[in-house]
Amino acid sequence: MADIRNNFVGIKSPNPFWLASAPPTDKAYNVIRAFQAGWGGVVWKTLGEEGPPVVNVNGPRYGAIWGADRRLLGLNNIELITDRELQTNLREIKQVKQDWPDRAVVVSLMVPCVEESWKAILPVVEETGADGIELNFGCPHGMSERGMGSAVGQVPEYIEMVVRWCKANTRMPVITKLTPNITDIRKPARAAHAGGTDAVSLINTINSITGVDLDSFAPQPTIDGKGSHGGYCGPAVKPIAMNMVAEIARDAETRGLPISGIGGITTWRDAAEFMALGAGNVQVCTAAMTYGFKIVQEMIAGLENWMDEKGHASLADIVGRATPNVTDWQYLNLNYVAKAHIDQDACIKCGRCHIACEDTSHQAITAMVDGVRHFEVIEAECVGCNLCVNVCPVEGCITMEPLAVGAMDERTGKPVSPVYANWTTHPNNPMAKAAAE
Ligand SMILES: Cc1cc2nc3c(=O)[nH]c(=O)nc-3n(C[C@H](O)[C@H](O)[C@H](O)COP(=O)(O)O)c2cc1C
Ligand code: SF4
Numbered sequence: 001m002a003d004i005r006n007n008f009v010g011i012k013s014p015n016p017f018w019l020a021s022a023p024p025t026d027k028a029y030n031v032i033r034a035f036q037a038g039w040g041g042v043v044w045k046t047l048g049e050e051g052p053p054v055v056n057v058n059g060p061r062y063g064a065i066w067g068a069d070r071r072l073l074g075l076n077n078i079e080l081i082t083d084r085e086l087q088t089n090l091r092e093i094k095q096v097k098q099d100w101p102d103r104a105v106v107v108s109l110m111v112p113c114v115e116e117s118w119k120a121i122l123p124v125v126e127e128t129g130a131d132g133i134e135l136n137f138g139c140p141h142g143m144s145e146r147g148m149g150s151a152v153g154q155v156p157e158y159i160e161m162v163v164r165w166c167k168a169n170t171r172m173p174v175i176t177k178l179t180p181n182i183t184d185i186r187k188p189a190r191a192a193h194a195g196g197t198d199a200v201s202l203i204n205t206i207n208s209i210t211g212v213d214l215d216s217f218a219p220q221p222t223i224d225g226k227g228s229h230g231g232y233c234g235p236a237v238k239p240i241a242m243n244m245v246a247e248i249a250r251d252a253e254t255r256g257l258p259i260s261g262i263g264g265i266t267t268w269r270d271a272a273e274f275m276a277l278g279a280g281n282v283q284v285c286t287a288a289m290t291y292g293f294k295i296v297q298e299m300i301a302g303l304e305n306w307m308d309e310k311g312h313a314s315l316a317d318i319v320g321r322a323t324p325n326v327t328d329w330q331y332l333n334l335n336y337v338a339k340a341h342i343d344q345d346a347c348i349k350c351g352r353c354h355i356a357c358e359d360t361s362h363q364a365i366t367a368m369v370d371g372v373r374h375f376e377v378i379e380a381e382c383v384g385c386n387l388c389v390n391v392c393p394v395e396g397c398i399t400m401e402p403l404a405v406g407a408m409d410e411r412t413g414k415p416v417s418p419v420y421a422n423w424t425t426h427p428n429n430p431m432a433k434a435a436a437e
């Protein structure tokens with residue numbers, strides 16, 4: 001059986017599945033239920049500084065988008081950090097850690113961007129016996145208006161400064177949680193690295209408005225006729241999160257920096273993909289909020305089964321395995337040729353591939369052949385774009401088949417070259433031409 005025990009910056013957990021800082025980790029009651037269900041660790045709902053806690057709205061704090069089957073695809077929230085007393089949280093964290101010593105208990109923190117505030121909170125968190133801290137530089141609403149959360153996460157200099165303060169004032173491992181509401185994720189990651197962070201975690205939520213009520217003309221979720229942007233998460237954000245994880249994993253300045261992957265993870269496969277791109281473990285929020293804590297059992301069993309099937313003995317065998325295969329567009333092999341192929345037995349003759357290719361691609365799929373409704377790829381026109389695969393409602397019905405080296409590409413009239421050739425040396429590339437002259 002594959003060994004899925006996780007050691008993330010020295011924090012050990014029986015599996016790589018942690019709950020992200022959010023409502024699932026808001027209090028001992030939830031965390032205990034999560035541990036009973038099998039979660040390897042939690043990042044406790046973000047704590048603020050001593051004093052009166054923040055207040056949340058008293059109406060809808062969530063918005064969503066759904067697929068055609070009403071499956072939740074994206075969740076938006078306008079919730080703030082914990083609205084419970086600091087001392088209550090600290091007491092519960094201490095007790096939970098004592099009772100569950102084999103699970104990871106990391107505490108998320110967000111206090112004003114002054115050294116005194118960080119110096120004050122770090123020892124009291126350390127005293128709970130927590131395994132580490134996560135710096136919340138990500139919340140994109142409410143807290144950011146008060147100069148915290150993403151207001152810090154969007155300024156690399158601030159990130160570096162706060163990480164330095166934390167590293168100087170605690171012995172706990174520091175995980176810096178990044179906001180995706182930024183143009184180039186490598187900049188905040190580099191800043192956290194420069195400040196001495198032990199790891200980064202990402203992504204926090206994305207600025208969003210999920211809907212507008214067309215009777216009241218108010219954004220949703222609506223509070224007394226008004227709405228504000230919230231933070232977007234769930235399956236819809238996974239591609240954005242994975243790209244950001246890969247960007248950090250392959251950046252020369254941050255290569256090797258441990259990453260905790262977050263964003264839309266719902267299944268073991270999602271988790272494995274994040275880890276393959278360089279995440280040392282993963283955190284989950286929306287999936288637990290949608291399906292409950294027991295989904296972790298599916299994740300554990302699925303990951304173990306897949307690893308057994310593929311002969312991966314431990315997580316080290318998969319973490320970062322896909323990172324070297326992420327490259328810039330300019331290095332893709334322009335001599336690689338693939339063509340769409342339709343499995344006639346699987347085809348239900350709905351015509352979607354034809355209309356997509358006919359109207360918006362390369363007019364490479366028939367609709368009628370000899371007066372009969374028939375969908376077939378015209379190889380001489382197909383550019384291998386993959387659009388038909390993506391719009392076909394029958395999974396596996398259309399596949400992309402690479403042409404073998406030497407085979408004739410009927411579209412170009414040339415055989416497939418064995419030579420790898422990319423844009424950097426292509427004759428149409430003005431830069432390459434200039435360099436050659
Ligand atoms: C209702 C809600 C509250 C959240 N509160 C926090 C928070 O207090 N601190 C934090 O770092 N992230 C917070 N998050 C962000 C999550 O930890 C996580 O980064 C994000 O939801 C992406 O993961 P997911 O797609 O699995 O949900 C919150 C998310 C939701 C949905
Ligand atoms: S791969 Fe693109 S060009 Fe080829 S048949 Fe499909 S949609 Fe048309």
Ligand code: SF4
Pocket residue numbers: 342346347348349350351352353354375391392393394397398
């Ligand atoms: S979209 Fe798929 S099922 Fe529909 S006609 Fe094309 S190949 Fe057949």
